[in-house]
Amino acid sequence: MYLYLPVALTSINILIPVGLGLAVGLLSGLFGVGGGFLLTPLLIMFGIPSTVAAATDSNQIVAASTSGTYAHWKVGNVDFKMGLYLLVGGFVGGIIGVQAIKLLHAMGNADFVIKITYILMLGIVGVYMFIESLQSMRKKKNNTEEANEEKDSAIGRFLKSLPLQTRFEKSGITHSVFVPIVLGAFVGVLAAIMGVGGGFLMVPIMVYMLRMPMHVVVGTSLFQILFTCIEVTFLQAYTNHSVDFILAVLLLLGSTVGAQIGAAFGKKLKAEQLKILLATIVLAVTIKIVFEITLTPSLLLSQVGGH
């Protein structure tokens, strides 16, 4: 059955957005990522204008991350305190990132910088997570967090020497308040430059730099994504008129259910298994983008807006 989308100005078989929503929601509940880096290109592939695809994706992530956050909160896997500090940082970073994008556009090489940043970030994160998880699994160490503690180095000592140290009970860690704020800002800058939510960057940062337990990372990341996407959805609807309500409803029909299934399924997986799965997806997306920019595209013109 087909439905007409009033803002995208196109018609779509309802099984496509519901199915895509289900798949991305599953990833969201499982790994704590919004899934925009997967869903937006897929929607464009199915004929949705790029601006509408990106904006509507944010809208459906609001639903999926609400569903996912709730599911993780029920089992005590959301560190609200950490989430709030990261949000403050992310907000500041977003403002800096938007200015950086304006500067890049003025310099005329925005797309080059965005694409290269995207590939480098995805590639580094994917490779690092993959190797680290593989090593952990081989060593058959059940507690990765303990292993990380052992590797405490100069960076760890530096972080501990910073002022305003505070305890994050849910995650069982102590950090200066500046650490999550600065790291949140770093992700915010990159996310704004790349035009994505930044979940795939935030998750490894929480795991490897903040040393949070993987399952709390997923819940906390979703909590943070929820607020980021509420802001983005409103701004997109208000300034660009590019949120398609009907498409968002179709997507969230799948993604809210998918997020619940993902959260339930995630509990059955070990931290290393979750990380290696996420690393594989991130690497697959990196390879896809590398192919995209090296193979001659079939169309050399595209609509203005989006990637």
Added chain:
Amino acid sequence: MQNNFKLRIADCGLAVVTAFVILTTFCIARPASAMLTAKANHDHITIDFFYHGSTVSVRGEADPNTDLIIKITSPEGHQVLKQKGKVAGMLWMNVGQLKFENTPNFYELYSTKKLEDILSREEQDKYVIGYPALERHVEISPLANEQEKTRWFDEFVKFKENSNVYSASSGKITTTHTDNGRQQYFILTEWPYQAQPGDYLVTVYAVKDNKVVEQATSNVKVEQIGVVKSLAGLAKDAPAIYGFLSIGVALGAGFGVSMVFKKGGGSH
């Protein structure tokens, strides 16, 4: 003298006969070429929730000795598109934007025979019939040279054809000759769902000796109705309310599904 007078009478007679012949020819020829009619069967397409494109048929009568061209277009405007190019000799990136002036968003062309066989280049340009004429009509900027224009116009057509809003073909119009010596034509076109709401003009050209001898027009209006129209209007006219509505529904759906899972499965 008498002979001269007879000659003058003969001259006058000849002139009268000539005038009569010209007048008669004119009067007969006029109705013959004025026979061209055009009617689109589906001139008001409404877009509701379940809209997935439509069909539009164009039919009418024409002089039997003419070829026919049917052009369906939206009003001309300007379009800005992202342009991909190679960076560092190997990476395909967006390298800028191209502005296409005097271009319709929708352009479909049908002809009884190949365009170049029935219409001169001058006439094609005059009525903007066919891709080559459209290329000469369009202004593309910024461009380095004329070769660039052909290249990017071809890319423009490829982009539009990929979205099903541009097409050009010959031989799809069916014609039949009636008993009273007229020619009836008919074409059934698939109306793509990608064609945006708006007013479209159907122009039928009767062509003879490489020239357009007559044209007739009909209109097609595409309009959103009901909830589709209300939502599109709300998104444009009340974006803040629309934004809050979208977020509210997403939050509600997220919590709603969580409640269902909590009650139903007890998985958490």
